[in-house]
Amino acid sequence: MDEIVAHKDKNKARECKKRYRTLNRTKYNESQRRYRKSSTKYRTRNNAYMREWRLQYNFGISPKEYDSLLKSQHGVCYICGNSPKTKRLAVDHKHILNEKKIKKNKQQNLIRENIRGILCHKCNRGLPLFNDNPELFRKAAEYLEQWPAQQVLKKEKEE
Secondary structure, three states: OOOOOOOOOHHHHHHHHHHHHHHOHHHHHHHHHHHHHHHHHHHHHOHHHHHHHHHHHHHOOOHHHHHHHHHHOOOOOOOOOOOOOOOOOEEEEOOOOOHHHHHHOOOHHHHHOOEEEEEOHHHHHHHHHHOOOHHHHHHHHHHHHHOHHHHHHHHHHHO
16 A cells, blocks of 8 residues: 555545555655655745746736836735735736636736736735625725614614
């Protein structure tokens, strides 16, 4: 049972991997530690290259273009105005159908055309929660300003 047997059925393969991990816990943990250590070393040594590759592959822009976008926003998140502390600001883009196929076929121009701006991690993660729908954002802003529950509670108290 030293090797993981390849299965066509994904569930069987998952079970086999799980069984291997439990039977060979120390061997598995050691290989994971070695992998994490080596990949961390690689990332730190090749940080600039990794950043360049990620920007080019995911968005079709160069680090220089990213920097000019950031400069146009005065180095802060477009929505909240916060400057980055630990992470770089994220490239926000409209998600398009078959995005993975486009990346695979190296057609980054299509993704590049859908870049909206640069946002902090929180703002970038928040947009999809409203389905990128501006009307929902307006309604949420109205909700935060008016507190509709308080209006109802005040009426109940008066009666």
